[in-house]
Amino acid sequence: MMKYQDRPLVQALENFHNRKPVSFHVPGHKGGALSDLPAAVRQALVYDLTELTGLDDLHEPTGAIKEAEDKLARLYESERSFFLVNGSTVGNLAMLYATVQPGDLVIVQRNAHKSIFNALELTGANPVFLSPDWDEQTQTAGTVSLKSVNEALKQYPNVKAAVLTTPTYxxxxxxxxxxxxxxxxxxxxxxxxxxxxxxHFIVNDAFPKSALELGADLVVQSAHKTLPAMTMASFLHVRSKFVKGERVAHFLQMLQSSSPSYLLMASLDDARYYAETYSEDHYKSFQIYRNNLIQGLCNIECVEVVETDDKLKLLIRATGHTGYALQEALEQQGIYSELADVYQVLFVLPLVKTGDEERCADIIGKFKRAMDCVTVKKATSIRVNNFLSISSSSSVVYTATQLHMMDTEWIHIQLATGKVAADAIIPYPPGIPLLCAGERISQEHTEQIQDLLMAGCRFQGAINMETKKVKVVLE
Ligand SMILES: Cc1ncc(COP(=O)(O)O)c(C=O)c1O
Structure with a gap:
C-alpha cells in the first residue's frame, strides 16, 4: 500500500520495514533489538537504516533520495536542492567551499553564525566585515544595508562573493x-x-519572500528550526549562473558522513511535504492561534509583545524585568523559550495546521503564574548598539590561518591602539564581534571597549574583564 506516496523516502523506508527484514548489516542496534534506550526511541530505530537495496545513497542519489530531493527543488524552485544531515552548519561550509578560493575577498556580515567564520578560516578566504544596522523595535542587530554593500564594493572592488544572513535569529x-x-x-x-x-517562508505569502525567490545563488535553511524536521536536518538550494550544483555536491560528500541518518533524511522528506501541503486554511488556523496567544499575553499586566518581520517569531517583555528573569520564571511553569537577552525572551511559534484554543488558554494561564513569581532584576542601562557604527566595512590584516602561526601577548586595552586583535572581542549582548580576529584595533575601538567595561558590559573572547587586558598579535 502506498501510504506515503508523496514522500518517496518515507515510503521507501516503510516498504523496507514491511518486508520484516533480518538484519546482518549495520547499524549495530539491529533495528533497535540490541538497544536499551527508552521504548519510544527504540521503536523508531527500525527505520534507522543504511544504504540497503531500495534505499538509495545520499552521495550518489538515483532512487528514493533523488526523487525526494527533486521534489524539494521543485517546491523551492531551485536548480538543485540537497538534504543535509549536519545542519546549516555543513551547508554554510559547503556553500563557501564551492564558491571561493584561498585569498579571495568575501563580504561577510559581522553578526554571522560561527559556521560562516569557520568556513572562512577553512577555505582561507579573506573576510570584509560589514556591520549590520541596529533595529530599535527589537533591540537587536539586524541585517546589512544596500548602502554598506555598495560602499564595500567601492572600497574592495576585488570581492569574489558575499555571504549574508537573513532572517536574523x-x-x-x-x-x-x-x-x-x-x-x-x-x-x-x-x-x-x-x-x-x-x-518556512515558502508556505504562505504572509511570510517574507525566500532569498531564493529574490535571486540569491545558494541558500541554506535549517528545516529543523521552523519546519517539522529532526534536529540537524537541513536544506541547501542552488540556483546560480556562478556556482554549479556539482561543485556543491562534491564538497557535501567530503564534509558529510558516508553513513547519513535515514531518520534525519526521512524527516526532511516529511518536512518538505508538510510545507508543500500547507494550505490557506492551515495558515488561517495558524493566524487564529497566533492572535489568541498575542491577545492573551497582552492582557497580562506588564507584558509586552513585540512582533518581528517573521510571524513565527514573537518577542515577549516583562516591564521592569530582564529577559533572563522572565525566562527563569517561565521555565518554573514548564514554558521553555528559544532564548533570552537583556530585554526579552524569544518564542518560536509552532507552524500549526490546526488551532488548539484549549492549549493556548493553558499557556496563557501558566504565563500569568510566571509573572506572579518573576523576580525583579533591573534591566541594564548600557546602550549596546553604540559600537555598531564604528566602521561600516573593514577587512582583516591577518587571516585565521596566519594568526594560528603567530605569537600573541596580553596587553592593557589602553595600550592596544594600532595592534591586531588575536581573537574576537565580543560585547555580550548583543554577541556581535566589536573586533574580529585579525582586525587592526583603532583608537575608537579602545575607547569604546573602555566605555563598555566601565558601564559593566560583559564580554566574550580575547579580553580579561578584570585586568582589562586584551590578546593581541606580536608583530
Ligand atoms: C543564523 C544561523 N546560521 C546557521 C546556524 C547553524 O544551523 P544548524 O544548527 O542547523 O547547524 C544557526 C544555528 O543556530 C543560525 O542561527
Missing amino acids: YGLINKDLKQIVEVCHSHSIPILIDEAHGA
Missing part, C-alpha cells in the same frame, strides 16, 4: 536583499544566504 529580514543581489550580480559576485531561520 530574531526574525528580522534584509529588506534590501533584492537590490543587493542585483548589484552583486552586476559585478559577477554570487550571493550566498544563510537562511537558517527561514525554511
Whole structure:
C-alpha cells in the first residue's frame, strides 16, 4: 500500500520495514533489538537504516533520495536542492567551499553564525566585515544595508562573493536583499544566504519572500528550526549562473558522513511535504492561534509583545524585568523559550495546521503564574548598539590561518591602539564581534571597549574583564 506516496523516502523506508527484514548489516542496534534506550526511541530505530537495496545513497542519489530531493527543488524552485544531515552548519561550509578560493575577498556580515567564520578560516578566504544596522523595535542587530554593500564594493572592488544572513535569529529580514543581489550580480559576485531561520517562508505569502525567490545563488535553511524536521536536518538550494550544483555536491560528500541518518533524511522528506501541503486554511488556523496567544499575553499586566518581520517569531517583555528573569520564571511553569537577552525572551511559534484554543488558554494561564513569581532584576542601562557604527566595512590584516602561526601577548586595552586583535572581542549582548580576529584595533575601538567595561558590559573572547587586558598579535 502506498501510504506515503508523496514522500518517496518515507515510503521507501516503510516498504523496507514491511518486508520484516533480518538484519546482518549495520547499524549495530539491529533495528533497535540490541538497544536499551527508552521504548519510544527504540521503536523508531527500525527505520534507522543504511544504504540497503531500495534505499538509495545520499552521495550518489538515483532512487528514493533523488526523487525526494527533486521534489524539494521543485517546491523551492531551485536548480538543485540537497538534504543535509549536519545542519546549516555543513551547508554554510559547503556553500563557501564551492564558491571561493584561498585569498579571495568575501563580504561577510559581522553578526554571522560561527559556521560562516569557520568556513572562512577553512577555505582561507579573506573576510570584509560589514556591520549590520541596529533595529530599535527589537533591540537587536539586524541585517546589512544596500548602502554598506555598495560602499564595500567601492572600497574592495576585488570581492569574489558575499555571504549574508537573513532572517536574523530574531526574525528580522534584509529588506534590501533584492537590490543587493542585483548589484552583486552586476559585478559577477554570487550571493550566498544563510537562511537558517527561514525554511518556512515558502508556505504562505504572509511570510517574507525566500532569498531564493529574490535571486540569491545558494541558500541554506535549517528545516529543523521552523519546519517539522529532526534536529540537524537541513536544506541547501542552488540556483546560480556562478556556482554549479556539482561543485556543491562534491564538497557535501567530503564534509558529510558516508553513513547519513535515514531518520534525519526521512524527516526532511516529511518536512518538505508538510510545507508543500500547507494550505490557506492551515495558515488561517495558524493566524487564529497566533492572535489568541498575542491577545492573551497582552492582557497580562506588564507584558509586552513585540512582533518581528517573521510571524513565527514573537518577542515577549516583562516591564521592569530582564529577559533572563522572565525566562527563569517561565521555565518554573514548564514554558521553555528559544532564548533570552537583556530585554526579552524569544518564542518560536509552532507552524500549526490546526488551532488548539484549549492549549493556548493553558499557556496563557501558566504565563500569568510566571509573572506572579518573576523576580525583579533591573534591566541594564548600557546602550549596546553604540559600537555598531564604528566602521561600516573593514577587512582583516591577518587571516585565521596566519594568526594560528603567530605569537600573541596580553596587553592593557589602553595600550592596544594600532595592534591586531588575536581573537574576537565580543560585547555580550548583543554577541556581535566589536573586533574580529585579525582586525587592526583603532583608537575608537579602545575607547569604546573602555566605555563598555566601565558601564559593566560583559564580554566574550580575547579580553580579561578584570585586568582589562586584551590578546593581541606580536608583530
Ligand atoms: C543564523 C544561523 N546560521 C546557521 C546556524 C547553524 O544551523 P544548524 O544548527 O542547523 O547547524 C544557526 C544555528 O543556530 C543560525 O542561527
